[in-house]
Amino acid sequence: MQNFEYCNPVRIVFGKGQIARLAELIPQNAKILMTSGGSSIHHNGVYEQVMEALRGRHLLEFRGIEPNPRYETIMKALKLVQAEKIDFLLSVGGGSVLDGTKFLAAAARFEGEDPWDILAKNAEVKTALPIGCVMTLPATGSEMNGFSVVSRESTEEKLAFWSQQVFPVFSILDPEVTKTLPNRQVSNGIVDTFVHVCEQYVTYPVDTPIQDRQAEGVLLTLVEEGPKVFADPDNYDVRANLFWAATVGLNGWLGQGCVQDWATHAIGHEITAFTGTDHAQTLALVLPALWKHQRREKEDKLVQYAKRVWNIEGENRDAVIDAAIEKTVEFFKSVGIDASRRAYGVTDEVCRKIADVFLARGTVLGERGNITGNEVYEILQLAAA
């Protein structure tokens, strides 16, 4: 096991009817700004539940934080925070609303000149406004971590930051409110969670049996529960298990002391940048291809994954790995994501451009640091045509 440090102070409030707890979870005299995205919270009852819980409180609203939240949008919210002396942010929505709110929290207390430096120059976030969260979409795990990804329209940049200061104070996860999500978001959430876990688990072994089994436990749960949610969308326990899977999948717990990868995410982000493909769809396209390409480097963990998640064993380790990759692709299909380059417009020209991005940056990816732009091109060639 590798040395590690872990601190995750988020108060998780999980279950039916828990949005009503907002009244006690937010300090009584707080000047609250509620942040939200599109119209979904106005159709699934969440907005009414929040308003009911916070009736009579000092509460303002900022709507319209978009998917892939934009710097320009958050800067508008920042003006409102400053003008109204807001001292508590309440994010109501999915991971994008929360990511935008995390950046807003950091920007509001930033001592430097330009908050963009938090993203562009890794400027230190010494303090931030406190954040509460009502999470409505199981996917990103943002409800229990300190990560945020923000895009800047004017420069076409998409950058991330992490800070201990922007972990939510609390996150309310009510599986009931996920019953009205469109299938596409449910599919994306399942695959996103699956790949989050794989990035922390399918690398090379450093003797971490507890963490490995926790990772396998989340993967097995996604494999079992994922298809059920489409067959039986009103099943509360299925919704609850998928929600908890998403949170556990990226709250840092599974990967402590382990070697991590994240190359699939890095390549996927560039596919989204060039083609606008949904994040989870890019992951479903890249992961199997990356595993084929890195089968020697990841051999021990891929064989363990094959055995423990898919019950595949055999003398021929390459055949075992191939069968496990095939099962993974079938699983993605079973939850509604049939990924191929053609479907997403990932032409050979796009593959070249993506490879060039990594070559130009001099980036090396993967847990062994052996994936340059050249290998990214090879990986994309191995993806389903």
Add this chain to the structure above:
Amino acid sequence: MQNFEYCNPVRIVFGKGQIARLAELIPQNAKILMTSGGSSIHHNGVYEQVMEALRGRHLLEFRGIEPNPRYETIMKALKLVQAEKIDFLLSVGGGSVLDGTKFLAAAARFEGEDPWDILAKNAEVKTALPIGCVMTLPATGSEMNGFSVVSRESTEEKLAFWSQQVFPVFSILDPEVTKTLPNRQVSNGIVDTFVHVCEQYVTYPVDTPIQDRQAEGVLLTLVEEGPKVFADPDNYDVRANLFWAATVGLNGWLGQGCVQDWATHAIGHEITAFTGTDHAQTLALVLPALWKHQRREKEDKLVQYAKRVWNIEGENRDAVIDAAIEKTVEFFKSVGIDASRRAYGVTDEVCRKIADVFLARGTVLGERGNITGNEVYEILQLAAA
């Protein structure tokens, strides 16, 4: 899945050489009281590492917190805290030192008349001194929770409290320092952890697949790594995995949303009270007997435990359960705990007295609330003679 709320802000600093991090983890101007127990930290290098890390800092010492820490001892420490205006407590030792230090932290800021009320009357702990921890013994999980058990010599009471205020600010876990532990403490720690997990897992199912697999992951790890530590005591990774198992086993994570039991602990505490038997030994005695007695109530989870932890399956569910219980007893033996009533002086008279304690209190135990003093007597009769 049941509704739940979870907040665990402890900063875990895990690995080799991490005691040196104390210098940065404790605020620079803190007036520190280091609490400790017996002489072990003076023989395993821990004391020197702490002193080296905190050289030149405002540091006082309070030694002599005993196993099953006593109220009377902590009251002596409280006088020192008050006289010296201590504002940071550093617990260096095992779970008993930390439990005593948690009570000290709460007592030092207690607004009521008698700090004993925290234990005896469940008086609210509104605030407490901050606690840092160097944990030297994998067993209790106290390093990542808000529980504390304290005994009062004058009244022969042993009481527990829980407070969000007494979670350590940080806990340093260096597996290296556990290499010199006596076998008896290592054995006890493994069985203690195993039973902590079972109390949260072997109950009745409420559709919690992630939590179940996390619990099974810790149990499987203990089964694999436990015997290794005696065969290869200098193996760092084995020590690291046992340490992490102990922390994960009782930091609350595994049991969120699940139905929990804790009857084995309640009965075990009374055996210790009457006979002085080590806590973990009492658990190894009671758990198999309780499972025999509650085989119908716990049937589904016992069959799942048999399959996933011991790879035992079959048509006859009673035979499967019996085989799993037998495997559990063999596992306890394999890590050095061969529990029997005779070995620990648990005579029929003692069994009667223990049953009477529960009858007199009117306590009902178990996840179904079906275990009174009468059933406790029956359970003890089913324990190995």
